[in-house]
Amino acid sequence: MPGITREEVAHLARLARLELKGEELDHFAGQLDDIIGAVARVAEVADQDVPPTSHPLPLTNVMRADEVRPSLTPEQALSGAPAQEQQRFKVPQILGED
Amino acid sequence: MPTTVGSKMLEGWMPPYDATLVKNLKAADVVILGKTNMDEFAMGSSTENSAYGPTGNPWDLTRIPGGSGGGSSAALAAYEAPLAIGTDTGGSIRQPAAVTGTVGVKPTYGGVSRYGMVAFSSSLDQGGPCARTVLDAALLHEAIAGHDPLDSTSIDAPVPPVVEAARNGSVAGMRVGVVKQFRGEGYQAGVVQRFDESVELLKSLGAEIVELDCPTFDLALSAYYLIAPSECSSNLARFDAMRYGLRVGDDGTRSAEDVTALTREAGFGDEVKRRIILGTYALSSGYYDAYYGSAQKVRTLITREFEQAFEQVDVIVSPTTPTTAFPIGERADDPMAMYLADLCTIPTNLAGNAAMSLPCGLAPEDGLPVGLQIIAPAMKDDRLYKVGAAVEAAFVEKWGHPLLEEAPSL
Numbered sequence: 001m002p003g004i005t006r007e008e009v010a011h012l013a014r015l016a017r018l019e020l021k022g023e024e025l026d027h028f029a030g031q032l033d034d035i036i037g038a039v040a041r042v043a044e045v046a047d048q049d050v051p052p053t054s055h056p057l058p059l060t061n062v063m064r065a066d067e068v069r070p071s072l073t074p075e076q077a078l079s080g081a082p083a084q085e086q087q088r089f090k091v092p093q094i095l096g097e098d
Numbered sequence: 099m100p101t102t103v104g105s106k107m108l109e110g111w112m113p114p115y116d117a118t119l120v121k122n123l124k125a126a127d128v129v130i131l132g133k134t135n136m137d138e139f140a141m142g143s144s145t146e147n148s149a150y151g152p153t154g155n156p157w158d159l160t161r162i163p164g165g166s167g168g169g170s171s172a173a174l175a176a177y178e179a180p181l182a183i184g185t186d187t188g189g190s191i192r193q194p195a196a197v198t199g200t201v202g203v204k205p206t207y208g209g210v211s212r213y214g215m216v217a218f219s220s221s222l223d224q225g226g227p228c229a230r231t232v233l234d235a236a237l238l239h240e241a242i243a244g245h246d247p248l249d250s251t252s253i254d255a256p257v258p259p260v261v262e263a264a265r266n267g268s269v270a271g272m273r274v275g276v277v278k279q280f281r282g283e284g285y286q287a288g289v290v291q292r293f294d295e296s297v298e299l300l301k302s303l304g305a306e307i308v309e310l311d312c313p314t315f316d317l318a319l320s321a322y323y324l325i326a327p328s329e330c331s332s333n334l335a336r337f338d339a340m341r342y343g344l345r346v347g348d349d350g351t352r353s354a355e356d357v358t359a360l361t362r363e364a365g366f367g368d369e370v371k372r373r374i375i376l377g378t379y380a381l382s383s384g385y386y387d388a389y390y391g392s393a394q395k396v397r398t399l400i401t402r403e404f405e406q407a408f409e410q411v412d413v414i415v416s417p418t419t420p421t422t423a424f425p426i427g428e429r430a431d432d433p434m435a436m437y438l439a440d441l442c443t444i445p446t447n448l449a450g451n452a453a454m455s456l457p458c459g460l461a462p463e464d465g466l467p468v469g470l471q472i473i474a475p476a477m478k479d480d481r482l483y484k485v486g487a488a489v490e491a492a493f494v495e496k497w498g499h500p501l502l503e504e505a506p507s508l
Contacts, residue, residue, distance in 0.1 A: 009375060016331060016378045017338070018371055019359040031433055032376060038434055039320040042392040045399060052394030053401060055221045055251075056207045056450025056476070062250040076114040080342030091340050092354040 117214025134169025164194025189443025196469020267487025288461025331377030418469030
């Protein structure tokens with residue numbers, strides 16, 4: 001199983017929207033390499049013909065009646081917003097200049 | 099009252115609604131005194147990962163109170179509160195209970211609603227009771243448990259009769275399993291000694307001891323540290339600096355994406371970042387099958403081994419943690435050493451069944467509490483209390499007082 005490099009950590013951090021600092025990349029690369037080296041043992045069962053378990057309960061399609069129910073008011077929903085305007089979440093620009 | 103989950107990301111954040119568990123507590127007229135410290139987003143085994151600083155263990159303030167629910171366990175052991183709540187994803191209720199000489203229960207997955215709880219790893223997270231006695235834990239368990247239509251993973255079945263079981267402790271005629279894999283390298287001698295004495299005690303109380311072999315349990319820790327980070331990398335994507343929580347770097351020139359990345363860098367601590375990156379790695383194309391896929395197969399095999407075990411026994415016992423409380427700082431920069439604290443508690447989370455930790459004495463070498471773990475099949479939570487109450491009563495009789503009376507005065 002391959003190890004994990006500083007460059008790979010930088011790539012993963014970008015995918016996960018984490019603006020890691022240079023020293024963090026070095027620090028995490030070493031630690032993650034150790035962790036992945038240890039947990040890679042799970043591959044011992046890779047060839048076994050057993051179904052994967054994603055969840056402890058055998059539940060499928062838990063439904064409820066499609067009825068209007070009380071929910072948060074706009075004020076409650078916006079109560080933790082970093083910025084708001086006209087009862088809406090105010091966010092930084094999501095599209096580029098061009 | 100703010101909910102911060104030990105994170106700068108939610109500093110001062112006031113939740114707009116109550117979790118079902120909290121609603122149930124209020125309906126039972128429980129007085130809520132406050133919220134306690136914890137590892138950030140419940141990721142940790144020592145409460146050192148809190149952005150607000152570590153919590154001391156009332157038995158020795160230089161040592162960890164366990165984690166992630168170290169604030170809950172410390173508040174109980176220091177007699178600051180009679181009851182507390184925790185969430186247990188890999189041992190975060192039971193391990194703190196073990197190292198502080200208190201009682202903690204991870205109910206069956208789906209037994210207590212997760213609605214309104216901050217999500218870490220949704221297929222593993224389970225809220226549950228923390229207390230100083232088995233009966234107190236049962237009373238709290240009964241108050242918070244039950245079906246909740248707002249949590250689609252909540253089990254639609256009656257709450258197991260936990261209080262009745264706690265009032266009628268007995269192990270006479272019960273078959274109690276001891277799993278071969280829950281001992282060996284990394285287990286402190288005093289922990290093993292107190293555990294072996296507990297097994298002898300169970301025998302003397304009329305239980306039949308059955309040796310069990312569960313080979314895949316050796317892979318549980320590895321599977322857990324792939325599954326939990328994978329789910330957390332997805333769950334924590336919601337902290338995007340847009341709708342609630344911290345936002346930094348929004349100076350009018352940066353894009354939303356850049357603000358998100360800067361905020362997550364500033365708002366998350368090291369362990370949370372490590373797990374997000376680990377989970378992102380385990381789920382990435384090219385590694386998914388080898389890591390996440392294999393971890394899910396391990397989960398199937400562990401569940402089967404539990405099923406086979408529970409055909410032979412009524413409950414399983416083990417040490418709750420391989421060691422007693424370690425000094426604050428000792429494992430802070432060694433994630434793998436920290437993860438080993440959850441060696442005995444993780445298999446239960448992967449399979450979704452129920453487990454309890456209760457005090458079984460002090461380790462002779464350091465005078466610190468040792469926890470006995472009792473594991474029951476899913477929705478047989480009452481067995482934990484039946485066995486736990488019997489063991490607790492026998493120990494209190496043997497010691498002449500509850501273990502917490504030996505804790506130093508603070």
